[in-house]
Amino acid sequence: MIRLPPFAYRRPTDLADAAAMLAGEGPETRLVAGGTDLWPNLKRRHQQASTVISLMGIQGLAGVEETEDGGLRIGATTPLSTVADHPVVRWRYPGLSRAIDSISSPPLRNMGTIGGNLCVDTRCTYYNQSEEWRRSINYCMKAAGEICWVAPSSPRCWAHSASDSAPMLAALEAEVELVSTRGSRRIPLPQMYQDDGIEYLAKQPDEILTTIYLPATSDAAHCRSSFWKLRRRGSIDFAVMSTATTLWLDGHGRVERAAIYLGAVASFPKPADKAVERLIGEIPTPELLDQVSELARRKATPMDNTDFQAQWRKAVAGKYIRAALREALGMDPELLAPKHQAGGTPTS
Amino acid sequence: MKPPSEAVAAKPQGERDFRLIGTPFRRVDARAKVTGQTRYADDLSFPRMVHMRLVRSTVPHARIRQIDFSRAEKVPGFLGKLTGEALPETFGILPVSQDEHALCPDVVRFVGDPVAAVVAVTEDQAIEAALAVEVEYEPLTTVASIEEALSTPEPRIHDYGVEGNLHKVVSMEFGDVEPGFEEAEVILEDTFLYEGNTHLPMEQHSSVAVPEDEGRLTLYSSTQTPHYCHRALAKVLGLPASRIRVVGTPNGGGFGGKSDPFNHEIVAARMALDLGRPVKVTLTREEVFYCHRGRHPVLMALRTGFTKDGAITAQHLKTALDGGAYGSYGVASTYYTGALQTVTYDLPRYRFDGVRCFTNKPPCGPKRGHGTPQPRFGFEIQLDKAAHQLGIDPADIRLKHLAAPHTITANWLKVETIGLRQCIEKVVEGSGWRERYGKLPRGRGLGLACGSYLCGAGLPIYWNHMPQSGVMLKLDRSGGVAVFCGESEIGQGSDSVLAAIVAEVLGVDLLDIRLCVADTDLTPVDLGSYSSRVTLMMGNAALQAAQRARDLIASAVSKKLEIPASRLVFAENRVFDAADPEQGVTFQEASIIAEALHGTLATTGSYIPPRSPGRYRGAGVGPSPTYSYSASVVEVEVDPDTGLYEVHHVWMAHDIGRSINPALVMGQVEGGVYMGLGEVLMEEQAFRRLPKRLSDSLVHKMPSLLEYKSPTFHDMPPVTTYLVEDPDALGPFGAKEVGQGPLLPIMPAVANAIFDAVGVRVDQTPIHPHMILEALAAQANEEEGRYGPTAFPEVDFGETLLVPTPEQGGDGRAINSWKEQLRSGMRSSTGTMTTRDEALSNKKGALTT
Ligand SMILES: Cc1cc2nc3c(=O)[nH]c(=O)nc-3n(C[C@H](O)[C@H](O)[C@H](O)COP(=O)(O)OP(=O)(O)OC[C@H]3O[C@@H](n4cnc5c(N)ncnc54)[C@H](O)[C@@H]3O)c2cc1C
């Protein structure tokens, strides 16, 4: 069995203590929530830790509640399954339930947290490998090496964003609260990310993600969200391409506001702005959705660092974007999504 | 030995009223397995036990310059180390390819090849110590593929084989194929590529070596072949086999991946002897990918002549196997890519050329279907193409030209019962084939394919005259029956089959049978769980032993109760008079009567397969006492916009001869379907070659359960299983194999179904969606709607062995230069392809599996 390397383990019960520990210990300090990402990474030694601080003992950091303005407040250590199964989420933000239901498998969704999912490390098949394997390629830029094997002449790492909830929460205009010894701040979720496979988080290393805020939606007819995920199997697998869509419609079915984010095709949840612009103020027709999907598809830059052929992933991305848009509008998604390809059905 | 068919006939209760055979009884190990009581190798623990890790090569091909343990020795808990010089003797499963070292002494041949070993008090410490070992290498050119092996004679990965990096070439022709092709009205020529894939057993290999008193050693290991492991240990450790005991623990799945002797087993044994402490080694999942011995990637060129009504006039098959870095079973695998083409349909003239290459990748070997799924994939797709071109229904082209039962094929295989007709009829009916094939809306399709497999290899792996399976029974006044047999339970249910056969003959309850299996000290030799041999061979041995025990008891009871022995019935834990069932004794009383009369009660049974008629060099691979048959229809839905597809339903019929336990048989059928779907839908042992200008490296692309894609049960479609039962006189109670056969039709059936759905061919596995999309794009461009390899490389296959077919009046021998040589070395009891001298000197040709 691959085993964890040794490290010091801390389990504070108070957020301020946790922030102080995180600020006080050296740079090799890491937070852990459910551990479903961190433990495998430490075992394979592409991430290191001298101290690990668990967030799971902190009072009040878990839970889903409705806010006064009609939105939702989700604590960072809330298990993924609790978020997905929350009745308000299922009813008003169905895309989010769909995205979370597609994460890994039921046991991992019980263990993994929403905060951990938003901070999950970027992935690459040259990186998510054992220490010995990575020795065989003389490592790569993201961990201990010099070169990026995916794009050897590139100065940067192209590891892809792996979170399924991130593109969906971004498309739902979620905000996050970050807490450190320096205080707390609340920012739109997309600002937590940046386009780099190594430094994929724009949040500071000493900041703890505490809360996710979902804005109010008057009703399900007004705000329509949908999530589709391309992957090999119906369970366990990470996305090789995902698309998260939210459309806010007025009483006439006209698009007031919209968001389309693509997952797993870049180092961060990638917005498809041009495509969104094309939608605003329109009553969507199938033809319009075809055009919008094509515009969004061009945003995808899949690399040969995950499952499936990269070119093909780019070629079919449009079908998935289109399916998500059509589904959000109550049309037939018109995509054969075998059960091993679909966004995932509630299994918990 | 009394033929088993007679043994069955001698049963007074007759054929039809089995008590246990044919009923779905609970596996004898079911409760222990589902409650966690089964002790797998990794569950074992001994006082003072310590842990071992292998240090594996991080380069694909290199000379070892230096190994530095200085940092490793400082890791707390470090106890010992070992390098290649300590174990200079080579080993390997086949006598013809003794090309492995327990630890590489000078050259490493793939990323994962073991270089050194360290032992520490805990597993964590052993891991740290192993990571701290520093190895310096001097790189050699990397050979990454069949093409590279053919074009890169130097450096040689091994200094034996044909030449350069060609390990083995085979060329044989059964009857002249050219006149056959001239007769043909349609000739189809195709190239196919079957990608490599691995077994993926849930249990990772694990072993514990325990030093015993007086220099003896016991090795507990998750192995499918304790006997062959025993031989390799004796050879490499230089100890008499009588001082080594190998205990095969229950395997958490094997599928052929645990049927070679392995480095870690031998090194753990050496370390245990050196340290005087039990040493455990459990491989990581990644290491299991390096042990591999999985499906060979095979490139094939298949040329077949047909008449207008679909009869085959001749076939010429060429195969090129990417063998990886070692021999393993590869010489046999090479023959197997050609051997079983003849047993399903009438194939009067047949030529086969095969080549196996060495490459710097984990060694390939036997995986479920050993060497035969690849050519079967090509054959069954080509038949579908022929049917389409000739306007014949794919079911009919097969039904019209089935091989005839109880005949000898062109390549001298003796086939017995053939249930293929019933199999095809079952799946055709069940799937609504006649109404639906070719008529479903675009995007939906049905595909049909068949297959056949051995019920045990006719010959053992090393040349010998001894039984291939032995069973021993001990009975006594307790009324219990102890059964001893070297067979190993790998999840397929062999323990249950063994117990059931004995229970059936002696009329006792399964709970009164105590099994002792897979223990080279205590059990008679059985060659192991490979080649689908266990039910047939062990079963026949068990039947004989049980029959003999029954005779012993019957003679004693007959004397005591004054009832003729022939009238005695053994059933319901009693021995009684068939004419007057009230007259009788309990089985325990009967045992007491027999023990008093005969003394201590023990019997043995053994099995040697019948001699096969082939007498040419290479005739040792392919023969089997009998063959199982399967047919399948698969329904798929394909999205022509994306190439994504889904298997909606599988209908599978399997000719089992007779089910010993139908629940187990169905389990194996479904398992075979599942594994076959994995191979065609997604599984591949793929590699990353880094840009050559920057690195020599060649690494397994994804040695993990997450990234090596294999279906989960979530992805499994419904399967409708039909068992075709036509007892075969050569199987115990008429049983044939089921462990491997039902996998074979799946891959071509899916490819054929995709053609029915969207009209394009993918002549390659696994079938990724982009391949369908590219084939559709080609078709839209008015090119051939096909994805797959387009050429077969130039290979010198050497002199072709010319073997006249039975129809031509041949005698099983080749007629060119080999003839004389072979005749002088012919073995009398079973057909073999090697001379006795060669075989005994352990050098060339003694291959058979
Ligand atoms: C087999 C397998 C399949 C998977 N499949 C998917 C999938 O399909 N989709 C998907 O999105 N993910 C998948 N994952 C990844 C992972 O399970 C999920 O992303 C999960 O939500 C991570 O949450 P966690 O609480 O376990 O994170 P942890 O492992 O505890 O933490 C992950 C990272 O986030 C940091 N972190 C955690 N909480 C906070 C916080 N509150 N503030 C700041 N930093 C924090 C940690 O330091 C760590 O770097 C898979 C993982 C495995 C092992």
Ligand code: SF4
């Ligand atoms: S994208 Fe390049 S640098 Fe980043 S993890 Fe992959 S190989 Fe390494």
